[in-house]
Amino acid sequence: MTHPMTTTSIALDNVQSIVLRGYRVLEARPYQHYAYLRIDDAAGARAWLASMLPSVTSCAQFDAGGEAFVLAIAFTHEGLEKLGAPADATWPEPFTQGMAARADRLGDDGPSAPSAWNDAIGKSDVDVLVSIAGTDQASVNAGIAKLEGAMGKALVRLGRDDAAHLPNKPAGTEHFGYVDGIGQPYVEGSGLQAWPGEGVPEKHGKWAGVKPGEFVLGYELEAGSNPRTVHAFQKDGSYFALRKLAERVAAFREYLATSASVAGISEELVAAKMVGRWRSGAPLVLATKADDEAIAKDPSRNNDFRYSDDAKGHGCPFGAHIRRANPRDDPTGPTSVQVRSHRIIRRALPYGPWLPEGTTDDIDRGVMFGVINADLENQFEYVQRNWMNASISSRSLSIEADKDPLVGNHDGTGKLLIPGTTKTAFCWDLPRFVETRGGAYFFVPSLSSLEQLSNDPA
């Protein structure tokens, strides 16, 4: 197996590891803790930040390994203002407004509306996010002890979320049963190994990395001729959109059973058609007829496919989750130029226990879903608005009216067309399987900017 050599051009010792490390299934730390803090005393918070600095993990430190835990610190716009971020740095509208104010664009309505957000992550007074990840719960706990030991009265913990790989399931499995987090962008200059299919489709079966400026501020963008202005404080930073997404597992299982009987195909096939991958992770474009564990487990194969090889959607339906989220070179979808400037890095781990088969939803469960991107409006929000909750970009089909079958903000009337060689099937009456419990937009400063924030501005 040969792979192109990667070059490093990003300041990996200054970029926090939450931005560019540990987001692919095989590299993810299996235990995750998010703490939501409010700053009550700026001077005390700066002292706390100074004491935390040695524990913040850069990409370079992540690569060196041996850390007790992986820790990141990020801020909402209010948090940055309280600590005294440079006044001449300008911030994009989605970030200053916050996620709740963007509900219309994100499709957070009905049960997902901010008015129904009761969890800490959705509270309007969250200033700081501390993310602690580890190989086991003990190392996460060590990070939490470190965080809390220095907080004093300057910071108030508003709440926490804990997420982890589900026991006795393949790594990355979420509550609906899919192995999640396989399709990720390869970032040019990130120093990571590039797996086929992770970047931007090019000629002769090759793939190019996505430009680093799409994820880290201050670097080259896909639309190279129009780089955005970045303040020195923002350089090497990124934006992290974090959402708590509840999954209605029993409703989903019941829906699979009903749809399978109406469509005359198996439940597993319905599940696969909705997402575009079998629950193992094997993509339908490659494993069209049956699941293929070997492909699913092989990172050099499980992303190495193009929709130009499935132009009629006989493998992966046009409306399937992964075809919407990253249309690659889909000849029926948006142009490849558009696709490459709307990529996101996802960091998702399940929260709540696995629901045994045959039981009904009892307690809240779902995924802590994080998105790394350099432009919230043009990346995360764009994908959510145009590709998850609508698809007006299709050139050949009229799938606009339909939404993402799995994560769309459905009202019970949506459908999914499943093209086939001999029969065309539908999933009808799609309900909302995923509900937003809360969320926030954070800025992830570089290590040098964190240090700057920890200094008294006077």
Next chain:
Amino acid sequence: MACKRRSSVIPDVDPDIGEKVVPETIAVGMKIKAGQKDALHAQLEQHVFEHPTGGVHYLRMLPMDDDTLLLSAVFDSDINALLSLCAENATRLDKVLQHVEGYPESGAADLSSMHDFLEGQQMTTMLLYSAFNRASEPAVREATQLRTEFLKFVRNVQRNPGAAETCYTNFLEANKKRIDTHSEGAVDQLTPAALTAPNRQNPFTMVFDLKEDWVKRLNKTLTDGQWFLDNLHIHPLKKIPTVHYARFARIHRTKILFESVYDGEWEQYVSDFAVHIPTQLDLVWGGAVGYPAGGAADAPALAKFLEDHRLERDYFYMAYSDETVKEIQASLALGQKLVTFSKDAPSEAAGLVKHVDRFVHRHQELLG
């Protein structure tokens, strides 16, 4: 970048519905009375066209830079459809237009004065493009409704095959007229539906200055060759999947108006232009003052050019505001197919279920 040629999945047929209707258009520049600009703007913030009437595809009103109010519309066949819409909504429209010079005292309710008023001030339309070849406004609206109803019917049959006959009877009862429309051309008997709030469609209007040496050249490009209306099948805008209408009009010799109605995001609209038809765009916009040196292929520069010349404060009326171009095109094509479908439909349940399955499989590209 080399692109493989791929054929569109939707058959590129002319979705002619019954009688052909040639879309007509008008653009009128009206002088705003001195000192009344703000009062007029305030009236434009209101919902003017509350009562829809058939036959008008879209209408927009917006103030242009030089104290001129622009009113433009696309309608079926003759201007009477537009006049009816104005008359039906005269109370509110009068409140807007009382602020322009020469507006008849009798207002929009007086069809003949209104007609003279509009015709007297119109600009020369250089090109009108419509994504729906010669389908009338009611035909568009009814076709999308028929598609929705047909999908409901398919759902009901698939969920309950035993009741297929009843489902079909109900479907036919509610939609016979709509299906007949496609075979008989009885389009003008359809009643207009209530308007919904526009959300997917966006109007874009811009005015640009044309370099003197391009005056003849642009005229020739727009009235001849591939940009010409009659060559719809090879029309450059056919390659843009989100454009409902587009129009060039001459305000005066070197001042040109461009307007369009498009689906979805601005960024995608611009990108589609830059990727699909950059050289064709250079032919029509190349003579504009401020046009990017690198032409339309430079998408960010193209976007900046368009944004710099964009007119804000659009008042926008669309007869079918919730449908995208692709949905409408699919609906029009599906309507025709349903004529045959209904002729060949067996009467007993089992045969009907098979008939539906076959039809759905064959025309899946119109149903997604």
